[in-house]
Amino acid sequence: xxxxxxxxxxxxxxxxxxxxxxxxxxxxxxxxxxxxxxxxxxxxxxxxxxxxxxxxxxxxxxxxxxxxxxxxxxxxxxxxxxxxxxxxxxxxxxxxxxxxxxxxxxxxxxxxxxxxxxxxxxxxxxxxxxxxxxxxxxxxxxxxxxxxxxxxxxxxxxxxxxxxxxxxxxxxxxxxxxxxxxxxxxxxxxxxxxxxxxxxxxxxxxxxxxxxxxxxxxxxxxxxxxxxxxxxxxxxxxxxxxxxxxxxxxxxxxxxxxxxxxxxxxxxxxxxxxxxxxxxxxxxxxxxxxxx
Numbered sequence: 292x293x294x295x296x297x298x299x300x301x302x303x304x305x306x307x308x309x310x311x312x313x314x315x316x317x318x319x320x321x322x323x324x325x326x327x328x329x330x331x332x333x334x335x336x337x338x339x340x341x342x343x344x345x346x347x348x349x350x351x352x353x354x355x356x357x358x359x360x361x362x363x364x365x366x367x368x369x370x371x372x373x374x375x376x377x378x379x380x381x382x383x384x385x386x387x388x389x390x391x392x393x394x395x396x397x398x399x400x401x402x403x404x405x406x407x408x409x410x411x412x413x414x415x416x417x418x419x420x421x422x423x424x425x426x427x428x429x430x431x432x433x434x435x436x437x438x439x440x441x442x443x444x445x446x447x448x449x450x451x452x453x454x455x456x457x458x459x460x461x462x463x464x465x466x467x468x469x470x471x472x473x474x475x476x477x478x479x480x481x482x483x484x485x486x487x488x489x490x491x492x493x494x495x496x497x498x499x500x501x502x503x504x505x506x507x508x509x510x511x512x513x514x515x516x517x518x519x520x521x522x523x524x525x526x527x528x529x530x531x532x533x534x535x536x537x538x539x540x541x542x543x544x545x546x547x548x549x550x551x552x553x554x555x556x557x558x559x560x561x562x563x564x565x566x567x568x569x570x571x572x573x574x575x576x577x578x579x580x581x582x583x
Contacts, residue, residue, distance in 0.1 A: 321348065357561075360564065363533060376551075378549055380548075386506070393501075397414070397496055398486060421478060427473055427558075431540070433500070434499040442462070442482070446478045546558050
């Protein structure tokens with residue numbers, strides 16, 4: 292059913308009217324489309340029909356939450372969230388996993404078609420161990436002079452020193468590359484950075500790679516989550532307090548659960564970055580002179 296208030300209005304030349312289209316999609320399955328028509332009629336003008344298409348959604352949850360912290364201690368609230376199927380909603384957040392930083396310099400790979408043909412030629416790598424129950428693995432290139440770095444992640448599942456599969460890659464134009472893996476499987480993860488295009492002939496381009504592994508376990512005191520409301524209208528308030536370093540990057544995972552055991556839990560990543568202070572302390576006044 293579609294309702295459109297106001298149902299009747301009169302316009303003279305040059306006037307306009309705002310109408311609000313509300314669709315009741317009760318009974319429409321999640322992710323299905325429903326269709327209708329909005330018909331405008333007038334005794335003086337031809338009818339005008341406008342199609343209406345509505346996609347049923349049982350929640351309005353984001354794919355992830357982003358926090359850009361301008362202070363070491365602050366909070367941020369996300370309001371008007373909904374997850375209609377998750378009756379008896381509960382929410383918890385993992386510990387905040389601050390990223391490790393890996394820095395190196397790279398010349399351009401002489402064979403950009405394969406990053407594994409010679410890992411000493413325009414390629415650098417670093418390894419991480421991921422244990423059972425990990426919630427998220429993220430690796431991101433955060434700084435470089437190269438106009439085009441590419442990022443690859445491979446796994447050695449049985450720790451025998453042989454790569455078993457490529458589990459993620461980010462190889463777009465430019466160097467803004469990131470790989471994120473939810474619920475990563477156990478194994479040794481190898482991150483490869485390839486210099487696809489150097490900044491100049493024979494240049495050695497520096498780069499910074501930041502990697503976080505969000506392990507299973509409860510939140511710590513430096514990063515907490517408070518839920519208010521129910522599944523039809525709730526808020527999530529993130530609070531943090533720590534001595535963060537400038538440019539710190541980290542990840543956590545929010546887990547939403549329902550008292551209905553037939554409804555699957557949902558894991559939503561949280562990207563946390565410590566940016567430039569949004570409040571600057573005034574400079575102290577300095578007096579100078581001679582005693583007389």
